[in-house]
Amino acid sequence: MIRLDAISKTYDGVEYAVRDITLDVDAGEFIALLGASGCGKTTTLKMINRLIEPTAGTIHVDGIDVTQTDPVELRRGIGYVFQGIGLFPHLTVAENVAVVPRLLGWERSRTAARTDELLELVQLDPAQYRQRSPRELSGGQQQRVGLARALAARPKVMLMDEPFGALDPLTRDELQQAFADIRRRLDLTVVMVTHDMTEALLLTDRIAVMDAGRIVALDTPVDLMRDTTSEQVRRLLDMPRRQTGRLEAIMAGPDVRSGEGADRT
Numbered sequence: 296m297i298r299l300d301a302i303s304k305t306y307d308g309v310e311y312a313v314r315d316i317t318l319d320v321d322a323g324e325f326i327a328l329l330g331a332s333g334c335g336k337t338t339t340l341k342m343i344n345r346l347i348e349p350t351a352g353t354i355h356v357d358g359i360d361v362t363q364t365d366p367v368e369l370r371r372g373i374g375y376v377f378q379g380i381g382l383f384p385h386l387t388v389a390e391n392v393a394v395v396p397r398l399l400g401w402e403r404s405r406t407a408a409r410t411d412e413l414l415e416l417v418q419l420d421p422a423q424y425r426q427r428s429p430r431e432l433s434g435g436q437q438q439r440v441g442l443a444r445a446l447a448a449r450p451k452v453m454l455m456d457e458p459f460g461a462l463d464p465l466t467r468d469e470l471q472q473a474f475a476d477i478r479r480r481l482d483l484t485v486v487m488v489t490h491d492m493t494e495a496l497l498l499t500d501r502i503a504v505m506d507a508g509r510i511v512a513l514d515t516p517v518d519l520m521r522d523t524t525s526e527q528v529r530r531l532l533d534m535p536r537r538q539t540g541r542l543e544a545i546m547a548g549p550d551v552r553s554g555e556g557a558d559r560t
């Protein structure tokens with residue numbers, strides 16, 4: 296469905312933000328681009344819908360070379376959730392969600408119906424939230440609106456840049472589950488940028504681990520957990536592993552920890 300072939304990007308002709316990335320995303324697959332800040336995740340994502348032009352390599356979406364497609368046309372078929380929400384502050388919630396339908400010249404009644412349907416999908420009561428301004432919403436609610444906006448034109452492909460970042464853990468979990476559900480129902484092909492290994496492990500089909508502009512590992516969560524060859528991957532997995540271990544110990548009760556921490560009462 297999405298094919299990146301030997302993609303590179305340099306902004307200044309010297310340093311490479313993305314270096315020789317090859318990646319195939321199947322129809323209906325949910326893939327994570329995971330890695331530290333500055334490793335090239337957003338750059339990679341934005342090249343898929345031509346918000347950024349690659350320096351070298353080719354990208355196909357649904358069999359079509361994206362450089363041969365009108366960018367506006369291309370983006371109609373691809374939902375995009377921006378890093379850091381990116382709602383239009385001067386538009387209401389409903390107007391934000393309806394940005395693409397308006398561009399497409401949908402009739403008013405059809406747009407209104409679609410907007411309400413999408414707000415319900417992301418679990419925001421339309422009657423209550425339709426007319427609000429983004430600044431009258433919590434961060435989590437704003438991210439829901441961003442998600443609804445990206446889904447407006449019924450894309451088959453979704454590109455999401457840290458869509459669940461900056462949320463408290465409960466809201467984050469709730470929105471992740473809501474999206475997992477939406478994605479299955481709509482059979483979306485999804486590329487999601489994240490720096491959260493736990494999120495990638497729990498939600499996605501495959502994880503592309505990036506480091507300094509390259510993909511250094513690409514595997515299913517299960518196989519990635521088993522792989523110990525890559526130092527980079529091991530480091531990323533170390534934290535969720537340790538946290539899981541600690542949580543299990545706490546859940547199991549105090550006797551499991553006997554011998555350690557006895558003097559910490």
Ligand SMILES: Nc1ncnc2c1ncn2[C@@H]1O[C@H](COP(=O)(O)OP(=O)(O)OP(=O)(O)O)[C@@H](O)[C@H]1O
Nearest residue numbers: 306307312331332333334335336337338339378490
């Ligand atoms: N418009 C730009 N002009 C010049 N350099 C850029 C531009 N955008 C990004 N870069 C550089 O390219 C590299 C990759 O940036 P990118 O935004 O893709 O990282 P990222 O993995 O998304 O990071 P983060 O997790 O912090 O969002 C960085 O070194 C960044 O400084």
Ligand SMILES: [Mg+2]
Nearest residue numbers: 336337338378
């Ligand atoms: Mg980024």
